[in-house]
Amino acid sequence: MRVDFHTHIIPEDIPNFVEKFGGERWPTLEKTCTCGANIMVAGQVFREVTDQVWSPEKRIQDMDAEGVDIQVLSPIPVTFSYWAEAHAAEEMARIQNDFIANTVKQYPKRFIGLGTVPLQDVEVAIREMDRCIHELGLKGIEIGTNVNGKNLDDPAFTAFFEMAEKWEVPLFIHPWETLGKDRMPRHNFMYTVGMPSETALAAASLINGGVIEKFPKLKVCFAHGGGSFPYILPRLDQGWKVWPHLRLTRKPPSYYAKNFYFDSLNYDPLNLQYLIDRFGADKIVMGSDYPFLLREIPPGKIVDETLHLSEEQRRDILGRNALAFLNIEIKEEIES
Numbered sequence: 001m002r003v004d005f006h007t008h009i010i011p012e013d014i015p016n017f018v019e020k021f022g023g024e025r026w027p028t029l030e031k032t033c034t035c036g037a038n039i040m041v042a043g044q045v046f047r048e049v050t051d052q053v054w055s056p057e058k059r060i061q062d063m064d065a066e067g068v069d070i071q072v073l074s075p076i077p078v079t080f081s082y083w084a085e086a087h088a089a090e091e092m093a094r095i096q097n098d099f100i101a102n103t104v105k106q107y108p109k110r111f112i113g114l115g116t117v118p119l120q121d122v123e124v125a126i127r128e129m130d131r132c133i134h135e136l137g138l139k140g141i142e143i144g145t146n147v148n149g150k151n152l153d154d155p156a157f158t159a160f161f162e163m164a165e166k167w168e169v170p171l172f173i174h175p176w177e178t179l180g181k182d183r184m185p186r187h188n189f190m191y192t193v194g195m196p197s198e199t200a201l202a203a204a205s206l207i208n209g210g211v212i213e214k215f216p217k218l219k220v221c222f223a224h225g226g227g228s229f230p231y232i233l234p235r236l237d238q239g240w241k242v243w244p245h246l247r248l249t250r251k252p253p254s255y256y257a258k259n260f261y262f263d264s265l266n267y268d269p270l271n272l273q274y275l276i277d278r279f280g281a282d283k284i285v286m287g288s289d290y291p292f293l294l295r296e297i298p299p300g301k302i303v304d305e306t307l308h309l310s311e312e313q314r315r316d317i318l319g320r321n322a323l324a325f326l327n328i329e330i331k332e333e334i335e336s
Contacts, residue, residue: 005263100115113138140326178194210249261321
């Protein structure tokens with residue numbers, strides 16, 4: 001059983017919110033051919049995509065060719081639209097959440113769905129999270145690493161994390177609107193340097209800001225192997241040690257980091273082994289970032305190439321950990 005935890009999808013017929021609500025930052029999908037399109041933002045090509053990004057049938061073809069049994073579907077982060085008015089962002093979220101839920105309903109043995117919520121208004125976000133989980137049957141929520149420059153430990157988001165813990169909603173945290181964007185244009189550093197750094201800041205904020213201490217049962221998984229967070233964790237511990245006047249937690253960051261999950265997308269068996277050694281094989285879920293250019297092909301390649309794994313650990317990382325993180329009982333995997 002191979003479960004690809006990290007994949008993205010968007011409706012083929014997503015409405016043009018630029019025309020409906022105004023503003024240039026809404027992502028739109030402009031077809032270039034029957035099997036391709038450009039995601040446009042502010043009149044510029046944000047990303048070239050193929051029908052892999054909207055067609056479940058095409059995805060299933062790729063899954064069969066690459067040995068993937070189940071994909072976990074999540075929105076493309078550019079659609080979070082945290083910058084927009086909450087009512088407009090809620091409509092964008094609902095369209096995507098309905099599309100993902102319908103895709104899962106159409107192919108229940110091949111897909112699991114995650115939703116999105118307008119975090120710029122926590123009351124609205126909680127309302128849509130409630131709908132995602134308790135009406136649509138989605139298994140978790142994907143959120144960004146910051147909301148309009150506010151780190152995730154900002155008090156504005158406390159009520160959201162409280163309800164996520166209460167309702168046992170797993171959260172997949174994906175980088176977006178990365179720090180230092182003005183220094184990243186050359187070499188596509190936003191993807192290779194900015195995103196890992198942004199993810200580290202989000203993880204550190206949840207810990208040092210006391211969110212994980214306050215909500216110890218909160219389930220959180222970070223994209224891209226946690227970015228640079230696993231490698232700066234000892235430095236965070238040292239900072240906690242030498243600046244006691246800044247502490248908001250009773251214990252050092254590494255204590256709370258044991259709560260986190262990470263996808264396996266770091267491209268190197270040495271890095272994956274480091275994640276396993278530091279956090280445990282039970283906290284790693286296989287993820288490929290399908291269908292984008294930086295994805296791992298085939299999904300699980302690095303897990304297969306990590307030599308010192310037992311067969312049980314390999315099975316867990318390739319599939320069972322993702323199901324456990326999403327509160328899907330293993331018996332459901334067997335019966336399906």
